[in-house]
Amino acid sequence: MSAKPKLYYFDGRGKMESIRWLLAAAGVEFEEEFLETRDQYEKLLQGGSLLFQQVPMVEIDGMKMVQTRAILSYIAAKIDMYVGGTDDLMGFILMFPFLSAEDKEKQHAVIVQKATSRYFPVYEKVLKDHGQDFLVGNNFSWADVHLLEAILMVEEKKSDVLSGFPQLQAFKARISSIPAIKKFLEPGSKRKPVPDDKYVETVRRVLRMYYDVKAN
Ligand SMILES: N[C@@H](CCC(=O)N[C@@H](CS)C(=O)NCC(=O)O)C(=O)O
Incomplete structure (x- = not known):
């Protein structure tokens, strides 16, 4: 807002x-x-x-x-809207490990392009416009957690991807320093590493997924 x-x-x-x-x-x-x-x-x-x-x-x-209900829904829908955008961005990354080598190369470019030209600019502007610490209002919400997760995922593909986004750099630092999040980011937590061959092989075996997924 x-x-x-x-x-x-x-x-x-x-x-x-x-x-x-x-x-x-x-x-x-x-x-x-x-x-x-x-x-x-x-x-x-x-x-x-x-x-x-x-x-x-x-x-x-x-x-x-x-209409009271519409007003209440609109305020709550802000969080949903930001989470939805972040979800779409994550969608480009989620299937990445299951792509063919050739598709991986293409998808890598798509991820960086979508992040830097479609999604990150939105969140950068939201944070800049309202000048607050979090995406919705001034309270930590699912929208913030989700965005941090997406930022870290995209950074795994391109480490300097936030270079043109000062607000998001500060946001990342801020959210990462919240004690519960900080703990989750530390080694030994339940956070999973970047998908490796073993993970891909297990998913393929369990789901009988004997084909390459197409890039979206
Ligand atoms: N469904 C509406 C009802 C609003 C409503 O009844 N408002 C009253 C005041 S609490 C009102 O403005 N009444 C004037 C009228 O209906 O003429 C909502 O939830 O916002």
Whole structure:
């Protein structure tokens, strides 16, 4: 979320309270305009801000959103959206060990190209625009864990892949230093190494996968 969301409601719980809770939990700062007079409400109505002539209304990311459930889903969907993008990037890497030598060469270029021209620029901009430590709001979420995992995977293919992404370099350092993550990154943890021949052979044997996977 780039600018602070602005909440339009009464100075009380009502239907807005769950939205306040979710924003607070996500670490998103917000502003509020409390409705005290009929004039304020009429102004919103006449300005076309209230689709069903009802509040809660939340100005967020350039939209005027109404319907509590839709507002709640939108905030939660941010995390999902970033995780989805990261997932797509990881998809290019996941099948890499099962490719033919020739396809591996092609896929290597695809991974670096997709990371640097499609996915990393998005996260770089998100972090730069809101200036906070994490992707969504100011709280550590699945979106951050997933992105760090993807960054490390791409770096295994090209170690200086973050050279044009200062925000992501700082992000990587920040997330890697969170104690639980730090521990997981240390030798001897349950983190698995880069897939090796033994792993590939085992998967092929168990799944009877006697063919080369095609690059996507
Ligand atoms: N389904 C809507 C209901 C919103 C709603 O009932 N808002 C009330 C205030 S809590 C309202 O604006 N009522 C004015 C009206 O319906 O004319 C939501 O969840 O946001």
